[in-house]
Amino acid sequence: MIEVATQQGCETLVEAALSRLGVMLVGVGGAVASTTIAGTLAARRGLVAPRGAITESADCAGLDLAPLSSLAFGGWDIDQSPLSDRVRRHGVVSPQVVAAVKEDLDDIHVEPGIVANLDSTVRRLVRSPRISAATHSEAVARLVADIADFRDRQQVDRVVVVYCSSTDRTPINGPSHRDLDSFQRGLAENAPEIGNGMLYGYAAVSAGCAFVNFTPNTTVEVPALQELANKQNVPLAGRDGKTGQTLYKTVLAPMLRVRDLKLRGWYSTNILGNTDGQVLEDPLHGATKVHTKESVLEEILGYADFDHRVRIDYYRPRGDAKEAWDCIDFEGWLDTPMSMRVNWQGIDSILAAPLVLDLARLVGLAQRRGERGALPQLAMFFKDPYGTTEHNFFEQVVKFRQYVEGCRAETGAAVSTASE
Amino acid sequence: MIEVATQQGCETLVEAALSRLGVMLVGVGGAVASTTIAGTLAARRGLVAPRGAITESADCAGLDLAPLSSLAFGGWDIDQSPLSDRVRRHGVVSPQVVAAVKEDLDDIHVEPGIVANLDSTVRRLVRSPRISAATHSEAVARLVADIADFRDRQQVDRVVVVYCSSTDRTPINGPSHRDLDSFQRGLAENAPEIGNGMLYGYAAVSAGCAFVNFTPNTTVEVPALQELANKQNVPLAGRDGKTGQTLYKTVLAPMLRVRDLKLRGWYSTNILGNTDGQVLEDPLHGATKVHTKESVLEEILGYADFDHRVRIDYYRPRGDAKEAWDCIDFEGWLDTPMSMRVNWQGIDSILAAPLVLDLARLVGLAQRRGERGALPQLAMFFKDPYGTTEHNFFEQVVKFRQYVEGCRAETGAAVSTASE
């Protein structure tokens, strides 16, 4: 791979450089991020197919996406253990796969994570956090420097930062969110309304990186950072990956809608036993998550006179496997009540990983195409999508396909021009 | 409503006559047909909203459908009890509603049904069948005469025949199915491959009626009757109403498809306790039903290397309530197995009734618009739709919406022309 002498080889290298993409993950050793990386490395070695990644499927054929082989991974974590240790401890990836990609995993540099608002729940979970900064300004400076180092080390120009940390408490409101000037004042003054996610978002966007919020946390959603993204010409995608219960909820609710079956109630409970579950046990953290889960039904159905309850409970035996149970009550002809129950036995990181991979590549593509700000075409990936109120999964799919068609049409035109 | 003297009143009457629609149901006293009628009568009297009927929703606004008030019901049954008795015995419609529409129900004339192939299972279920014909030709003649009588009595020109009888055994093959000439020879010779459904289909289409096959039986599907429909300029819709398990199956399978989650198996069992359930206990009848249920997944997913098992079991405590349980196994990232289970507690006739109403009106509209043969725009209503292999519910919805848009555009154009 190194000794390339022919003309063709050089072109390939140039092309690779152009499409080479850096992916920095916040919470890189967490279950979601590390499973994404381990699986991508395994797919790169041909050990498994990248099952679940639609950027590898016919649906995305013809898009000028960064090849799997060109992705460079990095990121931050408050736990600096080697990534192979973290992956092993999560217990999601099989020992065989971990063994096969151990070296690749441990080559990845894990920068010390920053935690602006270290509350008691987080403190309890992290035995020896290496927090990299004491003030907001210091934190931002460290993060920007980390990104610059990563670019140099990995020889990548474009970097997507994907926020995969655990769920924060719902942030307090404050003047810093309003606009960029206020935010920068807030940084200087260590304003308490600036949370972790905003610090990462500010640093990433400042450094010209596209940003994906895969969590329910508040990051670049505040007006101040949207202003910055527009100024910096970077695209943003979020929020909160639609992996399990909300996925099928936004699939089944449209069925009720089309068939005019009137929803009377939807009870949803979730049990999970990983760190995310432990964090969500703290009601102040849990509220953040439940919020993005609850908003979807009214928009799809066009009415709101039903009970919608969402529970998330920590339950150790489940581990990273995330089980859900839903009870759905509806009425049909002659107002007759009927019901449906769903029991989902998924595995959180396994469902999330291909979405993280897809998002990094699709946002990378969007940045190359000059898109900036919210990317509504990616709504199908999120519980609470940017730039649209559309929650119906199939309408979101239609939007995504239209976008792909548009990209193909442009590329097709360019190609035919080039071939003249 | 009665004393109309003004010019405008007269126009309304003319319009009403134009859009007045006869609906003749085969198995009119069965749970599906009689619940359709009882609910429509109740809605007409303002006792309930016609919940579940999309022809009454915004999705069909602007279509020139026959108003609820203009529908005239009739049909055939092997049990000639008054309809209100049948409705009461099915136990699906509340006593209050039955009482309120009793007279309207009993005004409906029930013609004696014909049964070409009375097998032991059917014979056992029907205590005193009044079978109206001994030979195929005699049967057809009776049915054609019944339709003519209905037209006269109800003063309707257009009639849609909706086949709602219980599930027959899978028909044997034979030369009569091939083309119209062969079929007519088969009628004359009492060919055993001509089943009940074909006799009704032949009679209806011969009499210029649009025909809807709401069951899994073989009716107008044979080439001979499609030839006849084209000749007679009548539209056909079918087959087998998509009411419960297959409905959500064609909703959830697209989710797996879009997310590239690989299906490994789908186990479906159904329990029901009504007459339909008893008939389906006979494996020769059950096979007919299972067949239309099994065909849907491969087409949606684009592959076939999975186990798909469908069971239907008679279980008395369920009555007309039709419960289903599904176990869905799939693989994601790193080939990790995950699963989903669904428990559906629906009520068969309640789910079917608004579809029967919608189909009668939409097929009535199609006939007025001059459409003939298979109506692929109605695929979303059926397990095994005519004129398309599309089973993905949301793709079917897209097709239906395009059709509605088309109708609206035509009407809009006509209106604007007229207003010049």
Added chain:
Amino acid sequence: MIEVATQQGCETLVEAALSRLGVMLVGVGGAVASTTIAGTLAARRGLVAPRGAITESADCAGLDLAPLSSLAFGGWDIDQSPLSDRVRRHGVVSPQVVAAVKEDLDDIHVEPGIVANLDSTVRRLVRSPRISAATHSEAVARLVADIADFRDRQQVDRVVVVYCSSTDRTPINGPSHRDLDSFQRGLAENAPEIGNGMLYGYAAVSAGCAFVNFTPNTTVEVPALQELANKQNVPLAGRDGKTGQTLYKTVLAPMLRVRDLKLRGWYSTNILGNTDGQVLEDPLHGATKVHTKESVLEEILGYADFDHRVRIDYYRPRGDAKEAWDCIDFEGWLDTPMSMRVNWQGIDSILAAPLVLDLARLVGLAQRRGERGALPQLAMFFKDPYGTTEHNFFEQVVKFRQYVEGCRAETGAAVSTASE
């Protein structure tokens, strides 16, 4: 029934008087109490069998229980509407049955209920509470007077008071609970640690009534009132009727225990939509209920290293129907994990009513037999039984059967003595 002249008739009357039993229900208009009464009245009229009441089954044959026809009902409620109205509003008993027993229901005198600690949740639910007392002493005096009135009016000597009110907040601790003297001082001083349940318990026991606590509330459980019960020679039974989830939990856990299948976790969620559910939404009320539900597994299994989570959520579409979902994780041979899920679709009052009836009769019997204090033989009826730590349902059944055998032996002995 009225004209009794013969010798035999007189004896029957005397016997009836002896076995005549007064049943005063706290929360008499609530769903549980009013369904108990309505069903008993219906059974008395021969409209239905008293299904679910084991005192009517062969298991209790030979016990000298008060006949259904001899029960006299009364009680207290903060809502003084006629009982037939309350029953109708609960929507649990069919309109036919309500109509048939309306007069009998409305003959029952509803005394104004007392509420010692009217918190905001209770205040919100009760539109026009008629609270009958301002101080603890006044409350007790009123209740004792109500019991005396009931005895006079109904000509009953023995009275069982059954506490069926909604779930209170967990009481605060205080010195009044310690012993009878302290309690009486607390009454005089309006001590805040004396809750509703204790006031009713004190009044009932003081008046010589047996007392059943069918709720998770704290009533006669405090040492002060147990001292009083012993002094007064009255039996006590409780606490919290074992109607649904806890019932099958104490049935399935013994199966795991016998088969040495190691429990790793048991997740239980409950959804209900009646007033009880609304009250339990208040976390301070809910804690009381969850407490009695959580205590059962450790005792049955003999170890505690598993996760046991119990949720109760208010969900309007369920009404009085109480649905539960359990996820049970266990390990077997070679430490292999396996699991079981249960979905219970019960109706709270329907399950509770026959238990209330059984308890009233069995406690009445115990009082006649001279038993006093906690009745451990009734453990099978309760989530948190008095006088025993046995939670295994089948061990509880064995105890109950031994008790019945004992009673039969005594009676048998008496009979044989008499026949000499």
Added chain:
Amino acid sequence: MIEVATQQGCETLVEAALSRLGVMLVGVGGAVASTTIAGTLAARRGLVAPRGAITESADCAGLDLAPLSSLAFGGWDIDQSPLSDRVRRHGVVSPQVVAAVKEDLDDIHVEPGIVANLDSTVRRLVRSPRISAATHSEAVARLVADIADFRDRQQVDRVVVVYCSSTDRTPINGPSHRDLDSFQRGLAENAPEIGNGMLYGYAAVSAGCAFVNFTPNTTVEVPALQELANKQNVPLAGRDGKTGQTLYKTVLAPMLRVRDLKLRGWYSTNILGNTDGQVLEDPLHGATKVHTKESVLEEILGYADFDHRVRIDYYRPRGDAKEAWDCIDFEGWLDTPMSMRVNWQGIDSILAAPLVLDLARLVGLAQRRGERGALPQLAMFFKDPYGTTEHNFFEQVVKFRQYVEGCRAETGAAVSTASE
């Protein structure tokens, strides 16, 4: 272990010889038998606890059972692959455990199995069966010789034969079953009504071995072989291990019985993907299994007017994991219908293995104690127990405990006599 010189050592050896127990398994390489052996070997090496084996729990403390270390395994199979290969292919035991016990496993001699009635289903599943006999007499002679060889090789006196083969077709009836003389004539004449299970049963009992039928097949159930067992003084236990759905069915039905909740219907479906499932797909084999599953409810409940349906379906994705779904309909107070659903996700061999181990040891003990014929105390282990019609799991447990108490009492007496 080998070099024992001291007095004490000698006594230990003698004792070990006395309590040493041979266990010959029919279908020794099948999932159930091989998982039993692998797990026992692993427990012997201290790798895992023998979880699920009640003979290792306090419930059996004080019984003079053969120690795990003294068990010698052998058996027959139509597939002569090394046992470690079979275990690996079943995919139930973890690779770590297989590796740790590989040598022990492969030391076990697998005798060629006999198949008297090789039907098409079995033929299809077994690629290269090595059938050891052509006639009944030859088969019996071979089996008896195999047992003698095993005794010699393993230096064991007592041998229990446990029948664990896959489910046969329901046997035809014939005169051979009637009595021992007829049976022996049938052997000589190769009578078709003598199936595999009877050949193994006859050989085992003739050779003085206790016999356990862990399957639903017909083995020693025929009168002829019971006569033989009595003559030979050997105990018999069976039939069909109660591992999953029937286990919890006989646990939940008693709950309904005690609470007088009237069962209206119980629908049970099972999905499994192992060889057993494939065999059961053949309706003639399946009928055998469904039969033992269906008989349990009536006896427990004391009435029969309910629907009980049992389905077993082959479903590949499940592998050896055996999933079940039950829908249970019952009525309570005021005849109100309620329901309960159970979803069991067990693993067939994991549930069966400790029962096989327990049965071998308990039947070995019974033989030493001089018990012969049916052992009703072991009813709790079986779907269709010998010597009793008791199906209620908890009544069966009571019987077992009484038996254990009896054994302890005897031993206690002996001990105290000895110590005088």
